[in-house]
Amino acid sequence: MSGSDQGKGSDVLDAQDRARFEQLVLPHLDAAFNLARWLLRSRADSEDVAQEAMLRAYRFFRGFHGGDARAWLLQIVRNTCYTWLEKNRPVELMTEFDEELHPQPSTSPEALAIAGDNRERLTRALETLPPRFREVLVLRELEGCSYKEIASITAIPIGTVMSALARARQRLQRALTHASPQEASREL
Amino acid sequence: MSCDFTRTVLHGYLDGELDASRAAEFERHLESCRECATALGAEESLRSSLHGASLYERAPVSLRKKIRADLDAATAVSVALRIPAWRWLGVAAAVLIVATFSWYAWPRVQNSAASAPFTAAEIIDAHVRSLQPGHLTDVASTDQHTVKPWFNGKLAFVPPVKDFADEGFPLVGGRLDVLGGQNVAALVYSRRKHLINVFVLPTKEPDTPIHPPGARQGYQWVHWRHQGMEFCAISDVSASDLHELAQLIYQ
The missing domain is CATH 1.10.1740.10 (RNA polymerase sigma factor, region 2, helix turn helix motif)
Known part of the structure; x- marks a missing residue:
């Protein structure tokens, strides 16, 4: 015993x-x-x-x-x-936060014009993403993890890492476009 | 309206995660698909702005200190639990014997060794011995107020113990060691992934500045005397790092 x-x-x-x-x-x-x-x-x-x-x-x-x-x-x-x-x-975990329905008050064009900073803009856009999307982007782009590492850290099957990243990047592009209308013309 | 490749394979390509044949297939596809070419350009520029915006946030020094203290606590408690109470009596007795013996042994050893009380080979041996598993520290702590009192009663002098984590040399711990037949205090510091031993023993010789480093077998050491104590720091770190630590201790 x-x-x-x-x-x-x-x-x-x-x-x-x-x-x-x-x-x-x-x-x-x-x-x-x-x-x-x-x-x-x-x-x-x-x-x-x-x-x-x-x-x-x-x-x-x-x-x-x-x-x-x-x-x-x-x-x-x-x-x-x-x-x-x-x-x-x-x-935060229960609702799949949608930046289209709930734009962050702080990302108004005025606030952004004052902040004016690329880092600020990207930070806010990243923070509007749901955590599941945010984490794959952070692991890939900031931490430089491989798909295999991302799969083992986030417990998602390796076969779905690529599509998770694809969706996360799409959400981020969208969040950035919404945050700065002057760039919206570039997309579509 | 939306190409299937844009939604998935493009990202594997962007991340360098496609095998050679799939990558070649996608490159052929890129030549004919404007949508994918545009999307790839957009993803590449998004990536470069993410990389250029210094979004990575490093841990503050204060957090590193708190974590080291946590680890010390977790380690010390478990060690204490594993050693039965009666054994502590043995430890105390051994310490007493060592302390008494060294008290009598000092003068003779000091007299017989006029200038340097130990050889380069002995310093290297002591350093290498300390790196073997379980030999590094008797008291593992980043807290100078834990390490310093630990030496009380074990040696006939009080080695100066200071943590230099803010300067990039965090204290790892301390132990008793033997150098040139003498009991000495060994203080352990780390520098990135390297370990530095600082041996301290009393001396009757006058103060000397930090000598230019000696080197052998890939190890460097520096030696100096200050206020009745003899110091020798040895490590595989660069000579300039070693000198930096020596200066911190000297002050």
Whole structure:
């Protein structure tokens, strides 16, 4: 009976685990934070969630048997983010937010003219996308993940990564076009 | 109105995820399909604006510190749980013996080693030994207020312990080591993925500035004396990184 305890006790970590974790997983902290920041749309919340995810990763570390440490960590970060969203902002996950029906007040042409900044414009457009679309774009375009990595992080079949990205990019193009009417003439 | 390829395969092509034959097939298709050619141009420009807008957000230093503290806590607790209480008595007794022995051993060793109390080979050996699994730290903590008191009663001097995470040299921990037959304090810092050992021992020699680095077998070390203590930092990081850390400690 104590044997089953020990089998389960992946949380018994020693200095050697600590050094390995430091070497393999901790270097991907930026990736973890970046994904959390884009999923939660808030730096402050992302700090808390990335911290929690890192500690969870450490507790599960005995279960990591080599391979892609970044993808392994990001999977945990993503799960922690969704759990946090379910608890704190359930509405965001339930409604497939549609930027055509609910234009963000902050993306009015006036606000954009004041902001005037490409980064601002892209950030707002990305943030209007539903999280499922936002995450594939962030993983692909900011994190440079392969389709295989995206599939393992987001738990979607590898065969559908390409169409998920296609839809996400279409939504983003649309969000950008809506946000700046002066560019609308370019599309269609 | 909408080409099937525009909706899917184009993205695999854009991302370099198509196999060679499908990519060639799509390129042939591109020559005849204006819709796909336009869409590909639009996707490429979207991508370049995404890449050019510095949207990537890096973790703040404060978060890195908090996480290291969490990991220390998770590690320390489990180690404490695994060692039965009676064993701690043994540990305490051993520490006492080492401390007593070193108290008597200091003067003789100091006298016999006039200038450098250890050789380059001994420093490299000690460094390499520390990198073997489980040997790096006796006290693993990024908190200088945890590491410094840990040495209390284990050595007949107080090594200066400071975390330089903000300067890019986070403290990893400390341990007792033996160098040239002497008990010394070893402080461990990390620099990106590299580890740096800083050995500290008392000396009666006058202060010396940070010497130009020595190098052998791919390791570099720097040596200096300050306020009655002898320092030697060794690592496989660049000589300039090592010098930077030495200066931080010297101050």
